[in-house]
Amino acid sequence: MRKFILxxxxxxxxxxxxxxxxxxxxxxQGAPGTMAKFREPGSATKSVAVMPFMDQRGSKYFDPxxxxxxxxxxxxxxxxxxxxxxxxxxxxxxxxxxxxxxxxFVSLARFHFDVQNDLAAASxxxxxxxxxxxxxxxxxxxxxxxxxxxxxxxxVSSTFYRGRMFSYGLTYFLSPVLWIVGVPSGSSTNELAxxxxxxxRVSGKVVWEYSCRNSDYLNHWIYARYGQDVSxxxxxxxxxxxxxxxxxxxxxxxx
Numbered sequence: 001m002r003k004f005i006l007x008x009x010x011x012x013x014x015x016x017x018x019x020x021x022x023x024x025x026x027x028x029q030g031a032p033g034t035m036a037k038f039r040e041p042g043s044a045t046k047s048v049a050v051m052p053f054m055d056q057r058g059s060k061y062f063d064p065x066x067x068x069x070x071x072x073x074x075x076x077x078x079x080x081x082x083x084x085x086x087x088x089x090x091x092x093x094x095x096x097x098x099x100x101x102x103x104x105f106v107s108l109a110r111f112h113f114d115v116q117n118d119l120a121a122a123s124x125x126x127x128x129x130x131x132x133x134x135x136x137x138x139x140x141x142x143x144x145x146x147x148x149x150x151x152x153x154x155x156v157s158s159t160f161y162r163g164r165m166f167s168y169g170l171t172y173f174l175s176p177v178l179w180i181v182g183v184p185s186g187s188s189t190n191e192l193a194x195x196x197x198x199x200x201r202v203s204g205k206v207v208w209e210y211s212c213r214n215s216d217y218l219n220h221w222i223y224a225r226y227g228q229d230v231s232x233x234x235x236x237x238x239x240x241x242x243x244x245x246x247x248x249x250x251x252x253x254x255x
Contacts, residue, residue, distance in 0.1 A: 022107060022108050022109050022226075022227045023108070023109055023110045023111075023112060024108055024110075024111050024112070024227060024228075024229065024230050024231070025111075025112040025113070026111075026112070026113045026114075026118040026122075026230075026233060026234055027231075027234055028118070028121065028122040028125060028234045028237060028238065029125065030234070031231075031234035031235045031237075031238050032235050032238075033235060033238050033239065033242075035125065035126045035129035035130070035238065035241070035242065036126070036129065036130055036241075036242040036245055036246060037129055037130060037131055038130050038131055038132055038245065038246070038249045039130070039131035039132060040131060041131055042134075043131065044131060044132055044133050044134040044255060045134055045255075046133055046134060046149040046150060046255050047133055047134055047135035047136070047137075047147070047148045047149050047150070048127060048133045048135070048136055048137075048148055048149065048150040048151070048152050048198070049137055049138070049139035049144065049145035049148035049150070049151050049152065049201075050120050050123050050124050050127065050136065050137070050138055050139065050151075050152040050154075051120065051139055051140070051145070051151060051152065051153050051154075052116040052117055052120050052140060053115060053116045053117075053119040053120055053123075053154040053155060053156055053194075054116070054153070054154070054155040054156070055115050055116055055155075055156060056155045056156065056157045057097060057098060057115075057156060057157055057158060057159065058075070059157060073095075073097065073158060073160045073191075075097055076097055077094065077095065077096050077097070077102050078094070078095040079092070079093040079094045079095050080092060080093075080094065081093070081094060081104065081163075081165050084165055084166075084167035084171065084172050084175070085167075085171050085172055085173075086171065087169065087170075087171055088169045089167060089169065089171075090166065090167065090168060090169050091164045091165060091166045091167055091168075091186075092164070092165045092167065092172075093162065093163065093164045093165070094161075094162070094163050095160070095161070095162050096160070096161040096162075097159075097160060098159065099111050099113065099159060099161040099230060100112065100113035100114075100115070100159075104163075105161075105163050105188070105229040105230070106163040106164070106165055106185075106186040106187070106188055106220050106229050107186070107220055107225075107226045107227050107228075107229055108227060108229045108230065111229075111230045113159075113230070113233070115156055115159065119154055119156060119194070119237060120138060120154065121138075122234070122237050122238070122241065123152060123154055123196075123241060124136055124137075124138060126238070126241035126242070126245060127152065127245070130245045130249070132245060132248065132249060132255050133150075133255065135148075139151070145201060146201075148201055149200075149201060150198050150199060150200060150201060150207075151198075151199040151201050152196065152197075152198060152199075153196070153197040153198075153199060154194060154195065154196050154197070155194065155195045156192070156193065156194050156195075157193045157194070157195070157213075158191050158192065158193035158213065159190075159191070159192060159233065160189075160190075160191040160215070161188070161189065161190060161191075161229075161230065162188070162189040163186065163187070163188050163189075163229060164186050164187050164188075165185065165186040166179075166183075166184060166185060166186055166187075168183075179221070179222050180222065182221065182223070183221075184219040184220060184221055185220050185221060185222050186219070186220040187217055187218065187219045187220060188217060188218055188220065188228070188229040188230070188232075189215060189216070189217040190215060190216060190217070190230060190231075190232035190233050190236060191213070191214070191215035191236075192212075192213070192214060192215070192233055192236040192237060192240065193211075193212070193213035193214075194211070194212055194213075194237070194240050195209065195210070195211045195212075196209065196210045196211075196240075196244045197209045198248065198252075207252070208247075208248055208251060208252055210243070210244040210247050210248070212239075212240040212243060212244065214236050214239060214240065215236070216232050216235070216236065217232075218231075218232065
């Protein structure tokens with residue numbers, strides 16, 4: 001029995017140490033789910049230019065409409081996985097307001113995420129798939145959008161991450177015995193809150209807007225879902241875009 005416990009501890013420790021070299025990126029194309037399609041190619045007549053997203057993750061601390069978000073999601077990083085070394089504590093945990101700016105995930109070292117440009121690129125992919133516009137392009141400024149009928153603007157107010165590494169009150173010295181027989185070793189929660197606007201370029205008028213805030217989680221095992229700590233963000237963005245474009249197709253059928 002002692003040999004089994006030591007083997008389990010060493011195996012789990014080796015797996016945890018290997019996370020130091022594990023790096024993930026925001027992969028929209030590889031995310032589960034399809035991108036919605038509403039029209040056949042060639043049937044649309046209006047063009048759209050997509051601007052880089054506005055990073056408003058700090059705005060919730062002074063925007064009254066986001067007071068509940070600010071209370072639940074305090075600024076900065078919080079917690080520590082080292083809490084799992086304390087007897088009777090069920091898990092160590094970390095919380096991140098901007099997960100791309102810090103290390104220490106359940107099974108990752110870093111998350112490569114360019115919020116402004118990655119979310120803009122995701123919007124472009126879904127807009128092209130939808131068929132709602134005759135031409136979809138990226139525009140980094142107003143001059144580059146000068147020939148478009150509409151401008152697509154997006155903002156992000158939350159990319160909250162919570163990771164937990166389960167010690168089950170046994171500390172990390174003994175909990176690997178449970179991990180190695182198939183009990184979850186941790187969990188990761190991803191949250192995405194975004195807002196989209198369609199602006200008539202000539203008048204500058206916002207003709208449509210849509211907001212979405214959603215989250216989901218997954219459990220980690222030492223045998224499965226390793227390195228998938230931030231894999232839910234692209235899926236949440238795809239769901240948000242599908243919902244937004246469905247709403248747009250109904251409210252502006254003459255696009």
